[in-house]
Amino acid sequence: MKWETVIGLETHAQLSTRSKIFSGAPIAFGAAPNTQACEVDIALPGVLPVLNRGAVERAIRFGLAVGGRINPRSVFARKNYFYPDLPKGYQISQYELPIVVGGTLEIVVGDQQKTVHLTRAHLEEDAGKSLHEDFHGMTGIDLNRAGTPLLEIVSEPDLRSSAEAVAYAKTLHALVRWIDICDGNMQEGSFRCDANVSVRPAGSDKLGTRCEIKNLNSFRFLERAIEYEVRRQIEVLEDGGRIVQETRLYDPDRDETRPMRSKEDAMDYRYFPDPDLLPLEVSRQWLEEIQAKMPALPQARQAAFRLRGLSAYDALLLVGSREIADYFERMTAGADPSVAKLCANWINGALSAKLNDAGIDISQSRISAAQLRGLVDRIADGTISGKIAKDVFDAMWAGEGDPDTIIEKRGLRQISDSGEIQKIVNQVIAANPQQVADYRSGKEKAFNSLVGQVMKATKGKANPAQVNSLLKQKLGGS
Amino acid sequence: MLNFTVKQLAVELAARRLSSVEVTQYFIKRINALGKALNAFISVDEEQSLASARAADQLLAAGKGGPLTGIPLAHKDIFCTKGWLTTCGSKILSNFVAPYDAHVIERFNQAGAVIAGKTNMDEFAMGSSNETSFYGPVQNPWDTAAVPGGSSGGSAAAVAARLAPAATGTDTGGSIRQPAAFTGTCGLKPTYGVVSRYGMIAFASSLDQGGPFAKTAEDLALMLNVMAGFDARDSTSLQREPEDYTRELAQPLQGLRIGLPAEFFAAGLASDVARAVDAAIAEFRRLGCETVEVRLPNMRLSVPVYYVLAPAEASSNLARFDGVRYGYRAPEYSDLLDMYCKTRAQGFGAEVKRRILIGTYVLSHGYYDAYYIKAQKLRRLIAQDFAEAFRRCDVIMGPTTPTTAFNLGEKAGDPVQMYLSDIYTIAVNLAGLPGMSIPAGFGDGNRPVGLQLIGNYFGEAKMLNAAHQYQQVTGWHLEMPASVRSEAP
Numbered sequence: 001m002k003w004e005t006v007i008g009l010e011t012h013a014q015l016s017t018r019s020k021i022f023s024g025a026p027i028a029f030g031a032a033p034n035t036q037a038c039e040v041d042i043a044l045p046g047v048l049p050v051l052n053r054g055a056v057e058r059a060i061r062f063g064l065a066v067g068g069r070i071n072p073r074s075v076f077a078r079k080n081y082f083y084p085d086l087p088k089g090y091q092i093s094q095y096e097l098p099i100v101v102g103g104t105l106e107i108v109v110g111d112q113q114k115t116v117h118l119t120r121a122h123l124e125e126d127a128g129k130s131l132h133e134d135f136h137g138m139t140g141i142d143l144n145r146a147g148t149p150l151l152e153i154v155s156e157p158d159l160r161s162s163a164e165a166v167a168y169a170k171t172l173h174a175l176v177r178w179i180d181i182c183d184g185n186m187q188e189g190s191f192r193c194d195a196n197v198s199v200r201p202a203g204s205d206k207l208g209t210r211c212e213i214k215n216l217n218s219f220r221f222l223e224r225a226i227e228y229e230v231r232r233q234i235e236v237l238e239d240g241g242r243i244v245q246e247t248r249l250y251d252p253d254r255d256e257t258r259p260m261r262s263k264e265d266a267m268d269y270r271y272f273p274d275p276d277l278l279p280l281e282v283s284r285q286w287l288e289e290i291q292a293k294m295p296a297l298p299q300a301r302q303a304a305f306r307l308r309g310l311s312a313y314d315a316l317l318l319v320g321s322r323e324i325a326d327y328f329e330r331m332t333a334g335a336d337p338s339v340a341k342l343c344a345n346w347i348n349g350a351l352s353a354k355l356n357d358a359g360i361d362i363s364q365s366r367i368s369a370a371q372l373r374g375l376v377d378r379i380a381d382g383t384i385s386g387k388i389a390k391d392v393f394d395a396m397w398a399g400e401g402d403p404d405t406i407i408e409k410r411g412l413r414q415i416s417d418s419g420e421i422q423k424i425v426n427q428v429i430a431a432n433p434q435q436v437a438d439y440r441s442g443k444e445k446a447f448n449s450l451v452g453q454v455m456k457a458t459k460g461k462a463n464p465a466q467v468n469s470l471l472k473q474k475l476g477g478s
Numbered sequence: 479m480l481n482f483t484v485k486q487l488a489v490e491l492a493a494r495r496l497s498s499v500e501v502t503q504y505f506i507k508r509i510n511a512l513g514k515a516l517n518a519f520i521s522v523d524e525e526q527s528l529a530s531a532r533a534a535d536q537l538l539a540a541g542k543g544g545p546l547t548g549i550p551l552a553h554k555d556i557f558c559t560k561g562w563l564t565t566c567g568s569k570i571l572s573n574f575v576a577p578y579d580a581h582v583i584e585r586f587n588q589a590g591a592v593i594a595g596k597t598n599m600d601e602f603a604m605g606s607s608n609e610t611s612f613y614g615p616v617q618n619p620w621d622t623a624a625v626p627g628g629s630s631g632g633s634a635a636a637v638a639a640r641l642a643p644a645a646t647g648t649d650t651g652g653s654i655r656q657p658a659a660f661t662g663t664c665g666l667k668p669t670y671g672v673v674s675r676y677g678m679i680a681f682a683s684s685l686d687q688g689g690p691f692a693k694t695a696e697d698l699a700l701m702l703n704v705m706a707g708f709d710a711r712d713s714t715s716l717q718r719e720p721e722d723y724t725r726e727l728a729q730p731l732q733g734l735r736i737g738l739p740a741e742f743f744a745a746g747l748a749s750d751v752a753r754a755v756d757a758a759i760a761e762f763r764r765l766g767c768e769t770v771e772v773r774l775p776n777m778r779l780s781v782p783v784y785y786v787l788a789p790a791e792a793s794s795n796l797a798r799f800d801g802v803r804y805g806y807r808a809p810e811y812s813d814l815l816d817m818y819c820k821t822r823a824q825g826f827g828a829e830v831k832r833r834i835l836i837g838t839y840v841l842s843h844g845y846y847d848a849y850y851i852k853a854q855k856l857r858r859l860i861a862q863d864f865a866e867a868f869r870r871c872d873v874i875m876g877p878t879t880p881t882t883a884f885n886l887g888e889k890a891g892d893p894v895q896m897y898l899s900d901i902y903t904i905a906v907n908l909a910g911l912p913g914m915s916i917p918a919g920f921g922d923g924n925r926p927v928g929l930q931l932i933g934n935y936f937g938e939a940k941m942l943n944a945a946h947q948y949q950q951v952t953g954w955h956l957e958m959p960a961s962v963r964s965e966a967p
Contacts, residue, residue: 039578043798045571046558046580046677048712078794080841082818089797139814141802270841272850275684275791277713 001238002202005230006210007165007195008119008157011172012150013182014126014190015058021125021149022049022092029188033131033142041147043087048276051076055149056280058181059099059123060290062151065179065297066118068103070287076123076277079269084141085128093152095271098122099280105155105175106299107167108316116168117156124150151181157196157207162226166219169193178298178322192217197229199237208233209243213250213257225250229257301325305344309337314344317352323363330369331376342376350393367396375403388412388460416463418470421454424462425470428453439475447471479504480965481958484549484643484697491538491548498538498548502531502592505550509595509641512962516617518626518635520555521563522595530592537590545700547590552642554633555596556603557688558677559583566679567599567611567629570799570806570825580677581709582646582688589704594642597632601827602796603653603681605629606899609890610829617886618661619959620925624883627657630691634661637691639962644692644701648678650685651784652878652903655915658691659878659928662917662957664945665691666698669935670910671716673702674709680795682788683714685907694955695916695945699723702938718936726943732766734944737871739774742902748881750921755877758918758929758948762875765947772867772874776859780905781897783860786840786853787908792830793837799825832893861909868934873944877902878915878928902930912938916945917954926954 019026023040040047063070077095100121107114126148131140153172159165173191176182184191193216198208213229216222228250233243248257273279296304298319305315305328318328328347332340351372355362375392378384384392384407395406407413415421428450429436438446454467479501482490490496506524513519527550534548558564558576560583565571579587586593600610608616608631616631618624619639626635630647634657637645647654649667658665666689673688680686690701702723709715738759743752763769801807801821808820826834840849867874879899889896906913911932918929933941949955 042803044558044578044804045564045566045574045576045679045798046675048676050711050713080794080797082797082800084800084802084814087798087803089800090794268843270794270838270843270846272790272794272841272846275682275714276680 003199003230003234003237004202004204005160005162005226006157006198006200006207007159007162007226009155009159009165009168010194010196011153011155011169012126012192013153013176015055015149015151015181016183017052017054017058017149019052020147021052021055021123023147025147027148028144029185031144033140033144036144037128037146041087042143043089049092049274051277051280052149055123056099056282057290058149059121059151060282060287061179061181061294062121062153062176063100063103064291064294065175066100066103066105066121068100068118068121070282071097071099071101072282073097074099074122074280074282076274076280077271078274079271081267081269083127083130084139085130085143085146087128087143087146091125091127092274092277093124094122097279099282105168105171107164107171108312109161109163109167111313113312114158114164116158119154119156121151121153124152126150157198162223162230165195165226166223169219169222174320175298179295186217189217193222195222195226195229197226197233198243199230199233209245211243211245211257212247214247214260216250221250221252224252224255225257228255232257295322298325308332308340310341310344314341314348317348318344321362323361327362327365327369331373335373339376339380342379343373346372346376346393350390354397366399367393371396371402378403378407382414382416382463383407384412384414385460385464388414412461414463415458415461416466418466421458421462421466421470424454424457425467425474428457429474436475447475480640480963481693481956482643483694484546484692484700485694487549487643488543488545488547492543494538498531498534498550498592499528501548502527502550502594505594505642508639509636512639513636513641515622516619516635516639516641517614518598518616518632518639518641519552519595520565520567520598520613520632523562526561527592527594530587534590534592544589546586546704548592549644550592550594550642551586552594552597552633552636552645553583553586554599554630554645554647556599556648556679557583557646558679559593559596562593562596564596564679565612566603567601567613568799568826568830569612570821572612572806574805576677578677581674581711582678582705584677585704585707591704597630597636597645599632600629600653601830602679602792603629603648603650603686604792604829604833606652606656606896607884607886607889608632608657609886610827612827615886618883618925619962620662621883621923622961623885624925625660625886625888627660627879627883629653629657630665631657633691634658634663634665637661637663637693638959640958644690644697646688646701646705647691648681648686648688649903649907650681650687650788651907652900654689654691655878655903655913655928655930656900658915659930660883660926662926662954663691664693664695664698664914664916664955665689666702666914666938666941667906667912668702668706668938669716669912669933670907671714672706672912672936672938674707674712674715676709676711676715680791682791683795684791685784685788687907695914695942695949696724696727698914699727699939699942699946721939723939723942726939727946729943729947730766731762731944731947734762734767734873735871736762736767736769737772737867737874738769739772739777739867739874739876741774741777742876746880746898746901747877748921751877751879751881751927754919754921754927755875755929758952759875761948761952762944765951767944770870772870774860774863774867774905776856776863777905779856780860780908781901783853783856783908784900784904785836785897786849787857789833789837790841790850791837793834793841796826796830796834801825829893857908860905864905864909864911864932872934873937873941874932876930878930879903882921882923882925882927906932911935912941914941914945916948917957919954
């Protein structure tokens with residue numbers, strides 16, 4: 001039987017506020033345990049929550065970016081359960097009335113574009129951490145993270161493969177950083193996903209029983225966990241079994257998912273509106289103020305780049321982050337489409353590779369947009385060939401200065417003087433009678449070998465187009 | 479000094495005829511002598527109190543005193559008080575020394591008031607007799623066989639026995655007004671949101687409101703002037719211009735319209751209470767007030783509505799008492815769940831457990847709509863009744879309680895009877911309105927009767943005006959129990 005995979009993601013993005021969502025305590029990752037927790041965070045008797053406006057603004061920015069509806073009135077609710085790292089015995093979240101409803105995200109998988117629908121996005125507070133190591137049979141509690149603002153973004157079950165899930169997660173990850181609401185640091189847990197996975201016979205329109213895989217904090221784990229889970233579910237079903245609705249945990253060491261708790265022992269969270277917080281009202285004026293401060297969104301900038309002659313794929317890569325898009329725009333100021341296309345190739349190719357190797361962001365690039373444009377201009381005006389340009393680029397990365405300086409210093413200027421090239425062509429023809437004969441007898445390959453000889457003799461500086469035409473003339477070709 | 483009002487003490491202090499140290503010592507001696515038997519206090523810390531008194535004397539000497547500077551006040555043990563044991567009447571907080579001050583305590587500290595001690599109360603303010611306290615019941619100074627009411631029983635008894643000139647309390651369903659009525663004192667619950675709840679240990683967040691106890695309406699106004707005001711740390715605190723609650727005290731009552739809800743005078747009201755309340759209303763008529771009958775048809779639903787909503791909120795509010803970070807933890811347990819279970823089983827008393835169970839039940843999946851949502855809808859209907867009534871009157875009056883103070887142990891075994899003792903006060907909390915109780919004579923067995931005044935939103939000054947004018951022509955508020963009349967501390 002053919003099976004279809006159905007996936008929905010719940011993503012927790014930690015909002016980049018300075019203080020917590022319901023207290024004034026600072027948020028600093030990696031601080032000594034319990035030093036970033038005030039009386040509200042540790043839930044002393046009598047303390048009360050006060051909503052951080054900055055967290056709400058970030059949630060609204062997200063809602064606007066995905067074209068969702070911003071609820072003019074949303075409600076904070078208490079999700080009640082006992083756990084030592086949950087100081088109040090309840091988590092303040094949004095339940096029936098979230099701040100953002102609906103919205104969509106465009107993703108690209110291979111050459112396919114797809115619209116993923118969002119169910120909702122709501123504000124909530126994070127819990128603390130339980131530390132099970134180093135306490136000799138006891139558990140340590142660190143409440144630094146307690147009260148950190150989170151935006152939980154819930155997608156519809158629109159995704160049909162692990163590749164789509166990863167593309168969605170990456171697009172979302174880029175978006176939250178694009179609109180400055182989350183630093184996206186996955187190692188520190190600032191962006192983490194839970195995946196709801198089910199399978200069904202291809203063509204069926206009824207959803208299968210799903211399992212939720214918790215806390216996937218890298219794109220690779222997300223991909224592998226889904227792939228494992230899909231295989232597992234298909235095996236169970238093909239063996240005549242049935243899927244039990246449950247929460248599962250992905251173990252990256254063993255590359256498998258394991259049951260955490262079943263639906264039967266699912267907790268009753270006894271949600272009810274938090275009486276300590278008034279309903280959250282978003283006025284039209286506030287919404288307009290936030291709207292006015294929104295940056296141009298990736299889709300808009302991608303469309304603008306395509307109007308400058310770029311392919312959809314190139315344009316998509318350039319909106320991977322706002323910094324990349326800005327770099328491209330600085331680099332292509334006043335450039336015509338052919339130069340813009342070259343610029344995109346250099347950013348998405350050589351520069352991106354170098355940045356990846358160095359593990360740094362484009363804002364930390366050792367080559368500025370102006371410098372890289374200088375290099376592209378030298379290619380466009382024929383001063384150097386694309387091949388030589390690679391060497392110049394490496395030298396620029398190594399800190400040897402502007403492209404012009406490097407070209408001059410190393411004598412890399414392309415030879416376009418036809419007299420000089422003619423001389424070398426003559427020498428090469430004289431020195432390689434066999435290849436000349438081969439070519440003349442119809443072996444096209446021999447021609448390439450002759451071109452190579454000329455390029456070698458000029459240390460790659462000859463203008464390849466000129467070499468071609470002069471050789472052909474000389475050999476009596478077309 | 480025994481029967482001095484806050485106002486009178488302030489005059490003596492300002493004139494330096496008395497020092498705060500003298501006044502404080504006087505009342506602490508009375509607390510130690512009389513308070514022990516009454517069991518009105520959980521904590522007394524003479525050293526800390528006298529240190530504040532000395533600081534107050536310096537302020538007074540420098541002529542920088544305010545209306546409450548140097549006055550010793552008794553605070554309900556529900557207010558977190560830095561450096562003081564703050565138990566909320568519970569074993570689970572029996573070792574909890576608060577590391578911060580509640581907003582109310584902060585305000586009194588800024589005003590230069592002295593903390594005379596922390597008063598006994600029903601555990602987590604759940605009770606109407608002060609019998610649910612881990613620290614034992616409080617006796618009513620008027621009759622030691624009687625309860626002082628609850629949950630602010632210790633504060634009411636302290637003012638009634640003249641162990642402190644004034645006190646603080648909290649009122650979720652009548653916990654200030656009912657004990658005030660039972661002890662012949664004045665108590666006021668402000669409009670919801672007027673007094674910050676920051677640092678006031680939560681019972682039912684949407685109903686809880688702090689307020690003062692005193693001997694006179696005028697003293698209540700002075701206390702409220704300090705307690706009230708916006709606090710950014712409480713999201714339900716109302717952002718309003720500060721008001722002087724004494725400003726209308728002297729106004730004549732000519733033409734004041736008093737609403738008398740038929741439901742307050744129906745079956746269930748004891749005849750001795752009815753007589754005293756009728757007499758008080760007659761007095762108001764003599765002062766020039768008009769009376770009109772009003773209807774509160776949904777008031778009968780207020781007790782069941784309250785006993786869905788208050789336990790629901792409480793079940794969640796009390797989840798933080800889990801033995802993990804502070805407070806009592808069971809000495810022996812096998813694992814985390816066992817620690818939670820034993821800590822809470824041993825740390826909470828029966829009434830608190832009952833309400834946590836009720837609250838957990840009504841919030842459970844499948845019951846939430848039938849109980850919690852339904853109760854919220856009825857709550858709005860009850861508030862609408864009052865809105866309707868206030869179209870026809872300025873202040874509502876009636877009995878605070880259906881009977882005078884009942885005996886210790888009399889209702890302890892029957893929660894429903896106990897809950898019904900708050901039948902006239904609960905609706906006021908559900909509507910978020912201000913209410914107060916003032917002494918209006920005595921019923922059978924010389925037990926005090928309280929007259930309840932209910933104001934419209936932010937109608938505190940109007941209520942205080944009516945009560946003050948009544949107290950200018952009557953003397954019930956100056957009566958003292960025989961056992962405490964000796965001037966010697």
